[in-house]
Amino acid sequence: xxxxxxxxxxxxxxxxLLAILFALYKRSWILRRDRGNAKMREISDLIHLGAMTxxxxxxEMLAVFIAVVAILLFLGLGAITAVAFVFGAxxxxxxxxxxxxxxxxxxxxxxxAAMKSVEKGFDVAFASGLVSxxxxxxxxxxxxxxxxxxxxxxxxxxxxxxxxxxxALFARVGGGIFTKGxxxxxxxVGKVEKGIPEDDPRNxxxxxxxxxxxxxxxxxMGADLFESxxxxxxxxxxxxxxxxxxNGAILGAKGAAIPLALSGVGIxxxxxxxxxxxxxxxxxxxxxxxxxxxxxxxxxxxxFMFIDLFVGMYGLFYAILAGLVVAxxxxxxxxxxxxxxxxxTQMIAEAARTGAGTNIITGMSTGMLxxxxxxxxxxxxxxxxxxxxxxxxxxxxAVGMLSTLAITLSxxxxxxxxxxxxxxxxxxxxxxxxxxxxxxxxAVGNSTAAxxxxxxxxxAALTTLALFASFIQITHLPSIDLSKPVVIVGLxxxxxxxxxxxxxxxxxxGRAAMxxxxxxxxxxxxxxxxLSGKAKPDYEKCIAISTSASLREMVTxxxxxILAPIAFGLAFGVxxxxxxxxxxxxxxxxxxVFMANSGAAWDNAKKFIEAGxxxxxxxxxxxxxxxxxTVGDPCKDTAGPxxxxxxxxxxxxxxxxxxxxL
Numbered sequence: 001x002x003x004x005x006x007x008x009x010x011x012x013x014x015x016x017l018l019a020i021l022f023a024l025y026k027r028s029w030i031l032r033r034d035r036g037n038a039k040m041r042e043i044s045d046l047i048h049l050g051a052m053t054x055x056x057x058x059x060e061m062l063a064v065f066i067a068v069v070a071i072l073l074f075l076g077l078g079a080i081t082a083v084a085f086v087f088g089a090x091x092x093x094x095x096x097x098x099x100x101x102x103x104x105x106x107x108x109x110x111x112x113a114a115m116k117s118v119e120k121g122f123d124v125a126f127a128s129g130l131v132s133x134x135x136x137x138x139x140x141x142x143x144x145x146x147x148x149x150x151x152x153x154x155x156x157x158x159x160x161x162x163x164x165x166x167x168a169l170f171a172r173v174g175g176g177i178f179t180k181g182x183x184x185x186x187x188x189v190g191k192v193e194k195g196i197p198e199d200d201p202r203n204x205x206x207x208x209x210x211x212x213x214x215x216x217x218x219x220x221m222g223a224d225l226f227e228s229x230x231x232x233x234x235x236x237x238x239x240x241x242x243x244x245x246x247n248g249a250i251l252g253a254k255g256a257a258i259p260l261a262l263s264g265v266g267i268x269x270x271x272x273x274x275x276x277x278x279x280x281x282x283x284x285x286x287x288x289x290x291x292x293x294x295x296x297x298x299x300x301x302x303x304f305m306f307i308d309l310f311v312g313m314y315g316l317f318y319a320i321l322a323g324l325v326v327a328x329x330x331x332x333x334x335x336x337x338x339x340x341x342x343x344x345t346q347m348i349a350e351a352a353r354t355g356a357g358t359n360i361i362t363g364m365s366t367g368m369l370x371x372x373x374x375x376x377x378x379x380x381x382x383x384x385x386x387x388x389x390x391x392x393x394x395x396x397x398a399v400g401m402l403s404t405l406a407i408t409l410s411x412x413x414x415x416x417x418x419x420x421x422x423x424x425x426x427x428x429x430x431x432x433x434x435x436x437x438x439x440x441x442x443a444v445g446n447s448t449a450a451x452x453x454x455x456x457x458x459x460a461a462l463t464t465l466a467l468f469a470s471f472i473q474i475t476h477l478p479s480i481d482l483s484k485p486v487v488i489v490g491l492x493x494x495x496x497x498x499x500x501x502x503x504x505x506x507x508x509x510g511r512a513a514m515x516x517x518x519x520x521x522x523x524x525x526x527x528x529x530x531l532s533g534k535a536k537p538d539y540e541k542c543i544a545i546s547t548s549a550s551l552r553e554m555v556t557x558x559x560x561x562i563l564a565p566i567a568f569g570l571a572f573g574v575x576x577x578x579x580x581x582x583x584x585x586x587x588x589x590x591x592x593v594f595m596a597n598s599g600a601a602w603d604n605a606k607k608f609i610e611a612g613x614x615x616x617x618x619x620x621x622x623x624x625x626x627x628x629x630t631v632g633d634p635c636k637d638t639a640g641p642x643x644x645x646x647x648x649x650x651x652x653x654x655x656x657x658x659x660x661x662l
Contacts, residue, residue: 001152001253008257008310012145015264019138019406022271027102027131033124036112039428043207044108047420050211050543051104055219057551058174059093062167069166073159077659081159084147088163088230091143095226096171096219099132103218103413107210107420114421114437115430121441122279122287125417129410130274136222137270137406140164140230141263144237154237154256155474158656161234164227165649168220169561172645173505174554175220176638178546179212180509183637184630185516185542191626194524194531195618199423202530204523204537205516208546210423216637217416217449224456224645225409228463229402231648233259235466236395239473243392246312255392258311259399262320265306266403269298273407284444288411292331295404296324303400315388316396322381323400326458327408329377334454337370338600340443340608344370348605349625353614356627359605363628367598367635374454374593378461391473395466401459412452415445443607453596453641460644461589467651468581474658480578490568490576494583497564498591501557501646502639508553509634515545557642565650569661577654577661585647592643599636602628 066089074082106128114121186205240255273295279287303320336342351362385397418441425438529535569577606625614621
């Protein structure tokens with residue numbers, strides 16, 4: 001690497017540290033807020049303790065996994081790959097842990113702030129989201145840049161991506177099983193059988209449900225987007241080394257530095273975007289949208305200036321624009337499909353008037369139809385970016401889409417904190433006014449969470465395609481010949497993988513929910529005075545059930561994702577493995593969108609009824625919608641989000657073992 005490239009990498013390192021410092025500053029600001037009264041602190045501490053207990057046990061299992069895989073990588077691919085794997089895994093764990101610790105500290109503080117005004121509550125919850133977002137981006141960019149400075153070969157960074165992806169899969173699947181096992185159990189017994197409100201302190205599973213919001217949608221989503229972020233950058237670096245510059249020469253190390261520099265520019269754009277997020281009285285729904293939009297505009301301006309001054313390849317600018325446009329369109333469309341304020345979700349609520357069956361059918365059709373827009377938009381970005389900058393452009397489009405991840409991810413974490421805040425206000429008995437304010441925050445959180453999942457799915461598709469482009473380049477395959485039976489078999493076997501993986505994830509939630517239902521029923525039956533509010537439930541028992549179930553059930557789907565591409569590649573060769581990956585990407589993307597949007601729409605259809613429509617709480621329509629919501633829970637928070645990681649992990653594992661296959 002020449003001196004100019006090295007100096008640019010030092011600047012990127014400084015920007016990554018800026019992101020980490022910004023996250024720590026926001027965390028410090030949150031910790032200085034008032035935690036509320038003794039009851040609020042007690043509930044918050046229970047949630048924090050449950051979340052940390054789960055993570056500690058999960059990390060104990062992951063430590064064994066990391067050690068075993070590192071030894072195998074050392075023996076098969078060398079010390080550099082093994083060290084990179086461990087480094088990626090550790091930073092992924094750290095990013096999720098920082099976000100979750102902050103979220104569990106912010107929940108009661110958000111509730112306390114909401115006692116003064118909705119806007120003050122919003123400020124605390126959103127600040128918590130920023131901690132998670134900037135920690136993910138800062139640690140990810142720091143890790144890749146430091147390794148590249150030390151190693152000098154982007155292909156050796158696939159070990160780092162494998163570490164991030166494997167941790168993300170276990171975190172997402174385990175967290176999803178935890179939260180949805182508790183949520184489904186709490187809803188079926190509490191709402192349907194006993195007719196008590198959501199987050200009622202009499203429900204033994206309510207604390208486990210709130211713990212699950214953090215381990216699933218904060219730690220899990222943080223690890224998910226951490227590996228998308230680093231995966232897109234690594235794929236672009238590999239393709240950038242062999243890309244041709246504006247002068248017709250091979251870019252080499254400069255090409256690898258371009259995606260790192262653009263990611264650094266994205267940090268500056270994200271910080272500017274946060275300054276625009278101001279909740280206005282009576283209208284907090286558009287606050288986060290404005291910040292994300294401003295960050296995207298700033299990224300477009302800054303990236304053009306960077307390319308104009310230092311690169312001269314204007315096709316890359318159009319690729320970045322394609323990625324940014326995809327992010328914005330997907331965000332708005334996801335909100336339209338899943339928000340209770342728009343017709344698609346209201347139709348699902350209306351269908352609940354004739355029973356759970358019609359509610360579920362309408363939700364399924366809505367989710368299926370929504371896939372068309374995602375496919376069209378992502379396909380358009382692929383065609384545009386490839387036209388202007390080839391395969392390198394496709395990878396840069398993924399980098400562009402994820403460049404403002406620091407502020408985009410904050411929307412997802414905000415949703416979990418606001419959900420916890422609403423639960424604390426109910427359990428602490430803070431009165432109707434505070435409950436209404438936290439419910440308003442939670443309603444915004446439901447939409448932002450759905451947008452976050454839509455963003456995660458679309459960015460996963462672009463990232464995986466960038467990784468797949470790296471696969472094509474490294475293997476020197478001119479094409480994948482579909483006339484060969486072995487390639488067709490690969491295509492079909494790959495297309496099967498997301499369905500098998502989803503089956504494991506969904507059945508795991510079902511088993512965890514059955515155990516939770518039995519425990520909640522037992523407590524209502526055996527603890528005298530529980531339903532009348534004269535006795536306290538055993539929250540810890542429900543937390544223990546979710547913890548045990550999630551840690552036990554996450555192993556099989558995790559190993560399946562890692563071992564399947566290795567086994568298939570060794571058995572049938574590189575070209576068949578290419579067909580395998582193509583099939584998995586196609587069905588995985590579609591399944592992820594379908595399940596995430598159906599699940600979010602079922603959830604918000606239930607909330608639309610609870611707001612007083614079609615009979616309101618306790619009506620037959622409400623009971624039907626609750627059942628629809630329980631079907632959607634594992635779709636939107638376990639199986640659906642896990643598809644993102646599955647397709648990326650299988651692709652990066654394939655890239656990692658290519659030296660053995662070739």
